[in-house]
Amino acid sequence: MLGKTAGSLFWMLRYLERAENISRLIDAGFRIALTRSEDAADEWESVLKATAAAQSYTQCHDVIDTKNVVDFLLRSPKNASSVYSCFKAARENGRNARTALTREMWEAVNEGWMRLDVDLKNPVSTKDLPAVLSLVRQQCSLVRGAMQGTMLRNDCYDFAQLGIFIERADCTARLLDVKYYILLPSVNLVGSSIDNAQWETILRSVSAERAFHWLYPGNIKAPDIAEFLILDRRMPRSLAFCAREVTHSLDYIRGAYKTSPPSYEMAYDLRALVEQININQIFNIGLHEFVTNFLSATAALAGQIATDYRFTV
Amino acid sequence: MLDQNGTARPAYQAYYDWFCRQDHKSLRRKMGEAEAVFRRTGITFNVYGKKEAAERLIPFDIVPRIIAAAEWQKLSKGITQRVQAINAFIADIYHNQEILKAGIVPEKLIARNQAFLPHMIGVKPPGNIYTHIVGIDLVRTGPDEFFVLEDNARTPSGVSYMLENRETMLKMFPELFADNRVQPVNDYPRKLWNSLAASAPEAFKGSKPVIAVLTPGIHNSAYFEHAFLADEMGCEIVEGHDLRIYNGRVCMRTTRGYTPVDVIYRRVDDDYLDPLNFKPESTLGVAGIMDIYRAGGVTIANAPGTGIADDKAIYSYMPDIIKFYTGKPALLKNVPTWRCSERESLSYVTENLSELVVKEVHGSGGYGMLVGPAASRNEIAKFKSKLLADPGNYIAQPTLALSTTPIFSKSGLAPRHLDLRPFVLVSPDRIDITPGGLTRVAMKKDSLVVNSSQGGGTKDTWVLTE
Numbered sequence: 001m002l003g004k005t006a007g008s009l010f011w012m013l014r015y016l017e018r019a020e021n022i023s024r025l026i027d028a029g030f031r032i033a034l035t036r037s038e039d040a041a042d043e044w045e046s047v048l049k050a051t052a053a054a055q056s057y058t059q060c061h062d063v064i065d066t067k068n069v070v071d072f073l074l075r076s077p078k079n080a081s082s083v084y085s086c087f088k089a090a091r092e093n094g095r096n097a098r099t100a101l102t103r104e105m106w107e108a109v110n111e112g113w114m115r116l117d118v119d120l121k122n123p124v125s126t127k128d129l130p131a132v133l134s135l136v137r138q139q140c141s142l143v144r145g146a147m148q149g150t151m152l153r154n155d156c157y158d159f160a161q162l163g164i165f166i167e168r169a170d171c172t173a174r175l176l177d178v179k180y181y182i183l184l185p186s187v188n189l190v191g192s193s194i195d196n197a198q199w200e201t202i203l204r205s206v207s208a209e210r211a212f213h214w215l216y217p218g219n220i221k222a223p224d225i226a227e228f229l230i231l232d233r234r235m236p237r238s239l240a241f242c243a244r245e246v247t248h249s250l251d252y253i254r255g256a257y258k259t260s261p262p263s264y265e266m267a268y269d270l271r272a273l274v275e276q277i278n279i280n281q282i283f284n285i286g287l288h289e290f291v292t293n294f295l296s297a298t299a300a301l302a303g304q305i306a307t308d309y310r311f312t313v
Numbered sequence: 314m315l316d317q318n319g320t321a322r323p324a325y326q327a328y329y330d331w332f333c334r335q336d337h338k339s340l341r342r343k344m345g346e347a348e349a350v351f352r353r354t355g356i357t358f359n360v361y362g363k364k365e366a367a368e369r370l371i372p373f374d375i376v377p378r379i380i381a382a383a384e385w386q387k388l389s390k391g392i393t394q395r396v397q398a399i400n401a402f403i404a405d406i407y408h409n410q411e412i413l414k415a416g417i418v419p420e421k422l423i424a425r426n427q428a429f430l431p432h433m434i435g436v437k438p439p440g441n442i443y444t445h446i447v448g449i450d451l452v453r454t455g456p457d458e459f460f461v462l463e464d465n466a467r468t469p470s471g472v473s474y475m476l477e478n479r480e481t482m483l484k485m486f487p488e489l490f491a492d493n494r495v496q497p498v499n500d501y502p503r504k505l506w507n508s509l510a511a512s513a514p515e516a517f518k519g520s521k522p523v524i525a526v527l528t529p530g531i532h533n534s535a536y537f538e539h540a541f542l543a544d545e546m547g548c549e550i551v552e553g554h555d556l557r558i559y560n561g562r563v564c565m566r567t568t569r570g571y572t573p574v575d576v577i578y579r580r581v582d583d584d585y586l587d588p589l590n591f592k593p594e595s596t597l598g599v600a601g602i603m604d605i606y607r608a609g610g611v612t613i614a615n616a617p618g619t620g621i622a623d624d625k626a627i628y629s630y631m632p633d634i635i636k637f638y639t640g641k642p643a644l645l646k647n648v649p650t651w652r653c654s655e656r657e658s659l660s661y662v663t664e665n666l667s668e669l670v671v672k673e674v675h676g677s678g679g680y681g682m683l684v685g686p687a688a689s690r691n692e693i694a695k696f697k698s699k700l701l702a703d704p705g706n707y708i709a710q711p712t713l714a715l716s717t718t719p720i721f722s723k724s725g726l727a728p729r730h731l732d733l734r735p736f737v738l739v740s741p742d743r744i745d746i747t748p749g750g751l752t753r754v755a756m757k758k759d760s761l762v763v764n765s766s767q768g769g770g771t772k773d774t775w776v777l778t779e
């Protein structure tokens with residue numbers, strides 16, 4: 001396949017994953033704003049940071065308030081990681097990779113874009129926000145579903161998978177990065193209702209509040225959340241789960257191409273970061289340091305994949 | 314559809330019977346459905362000069378245009394003859410120029426023509442084919458009376474509409490295809506692949522030549538079609554930056570490295586094909602591709618320089634060109650054409666602007682033309698000064714008494730003018746005409762302009778079996 005096509009597939013799925021994750025973050029932030037309005041500004045600030053939009057936000061707005069932040073995260077063309085911008089970029093990449101997509105996949109991304117283009121034309125009212133956010137997630141699921149159900153399991157599929165899991169690992173790690181201070185064991189000693197709400201928000205941001213309660217019934221403990229999001233291989237948005245999927249995809253490509261470029265080893269190194277360690281060791285290293293390290297390893301891996309498989313000239 | 318007495322013509326009989334049984338409300342609903350299908354599939358085109366990302370749908374009309382088998386057969390013969398002559402003409406122009414020596418086509422028309430590519434002089438394309446894909450634009454004035462409006466010998470577009478229109482009709486009105494025996498068009502992409510493969514350079518002809526579609530990119534107005542054809546043929550769609558020259562071959566950048574391409578179906582204009590040989594600022598082409606081509610290392614379809622045959626000034630010589638190369642009179646008629654470069658013609662044209670259609674010699678897409686009968690006095694006056702400033706740039710034609718076909722409008726069936734572009738595939742051993750083509754229809758009453766860029770629509774084209 002063409003290097004450009006591989007790159008477009010990778011980025012199409014990556015942008016969709018990003019759009020979906022951002023809609024989750026808005027959802028979680030919005031809930032805080034509704035229930036604990038005094039904490040809203042702090043919460044929005046961390047969401048802006050997690051989506052790397054804090055700087056561009058301050059260029060457009062003086063104060064952080066719910067209405068402006070939601071609008072900026074959802075619809076702003078000035079925000080490269082707004083849901084709107086991500087979906088637009090996903091569709092553009094889809095057009096570029098049109099010959100590598102099945103008809104159902106293409107129609108799913110095209111129709112998703114057309115619906116969102118209409119729904120995001122004007123500012124979304126508080127009343128409509130939940131429906132719009134769930135539409136975003138539905139449309140992304142549709143594309144992934146069409147991909148699972150119709151796509152040939154060849155290298156096209158593998159590059160698409162890489163896009164999904166590299167972005168997902170990145171998103172979860174960013175969330176941990178802006179919230180690490182409430183996940184430290186010491187916080188647990190304090191244990192107040194404020195922390196409880198914060199923890200719920202984190203879990204909601206990865207759509208895992210139910211899963212977590214099933215695995216850890218009773219009181220929420222901060223280190224459990226950290227362990228769950230970083231090391232639990234059953235959790236489809238954990239760092240360990242994503243890193244493992246990334247190595248699987250690269251395994252398949254290696255099998256087909258009969259070469260092991262540098263990215264192959266880097267992927268296994270990334271996986272080792274989250275597999276050959278336990279949560280206590282992570283706290284000893286320092287949660288923040290650990291996550292920062294993981295983020296830069298992920299970014300380096302993504303860059304190396306693009307080089308190894310000639311996404312661009 | 315109907316003759317003067319209001320009875321259905323034979324080819325339309327079965328369709329008309331069916332139509333009379335339908336209620337208009339549900340037909341209108343079907344039209345809405347069709348539009349949704351087109352949008353979802355992404356069958357859109359970009360209109361130049363409109364705001365960025367303005368993707369528009371071409372209006373689709375649900376009433377098919379139906380052509381009887383016998384009429385089609387006759388038409389096919391004329392098209393085959395014309396396409397053969399076009400190929401012979403281009404080969405001659407870039408080699409011995411017999412037709413110029415014989416004084417049939419004036420030399421200055423070639424030498425001063427922008428579409429004439431000196432780079433092609435003496436170059437023998439693989440399989441000796443210049444125009445692998447041709448679209449001949451026809452209009453009908455009466456039974457068995459077709460006129461050629463224009464030859465498209467560069468990169469004719471619209472074939473994806475032919476295919477998608479049929480798909481849409483099959484989905485919406487499956488019962489119609491049980492009542493009417495319509496010749497299929499859906500094997501066009503396969504035939505295109507075969508035809509391109511047969512024209513691969515001799516040295517690389519092997520069992521499965523590598524074919525790629527070269528597109529200017531996703532912002533091109535016809536990108537949908539480029540991707541569609543690549544997808545249907547099962548080959549890569551590349552842009553200039555995906556290609557480079559390696560070891561005397563044109564190679565594409567794949568995830569495993571650079572691999573050679575044997576045949577390039579290009580949808581990029583000549584000028585942009587090669588920044589080393591043509592426009593240096595072009596980023597759409599491949600530096601050095603012309604040199605590889607001239608050395609026989611790759612097939613470019615259509616060959617560079619074929620525009621010399623579909624130029625509107627050359628068009629008026631087509632009957633003589635056909636006679637010269639095939640030895641027989643042209644089976645398909647030309648529309649009478651005044652060349653404004655000739656003094657007598659110019660004075661006739663300037664005096665009769667309100668009756669004529671005047672076109673730019675190098676124009677396309679319906680831009681920059683004057684439709685006299687539909688123009689205001691002011692528009693005519695303006696056009697006249699443009700014409701007089703550069704008469705050689707224009708030709709003029711009478712408006713023909715075009716036949717009409719009904720479209721399904723708000724008030725039911727309504728007659729509209731239309732044209733037809735059949736698609737012809739030329740390979741070293743055969744000429745293939747897909748039974749059908751792109752029917753473009755003026756959606757406005759009495760309008761003669763069918764170009765999609767000017768609001769024209771399309772409809773499915775049926776050629777019946779005998």
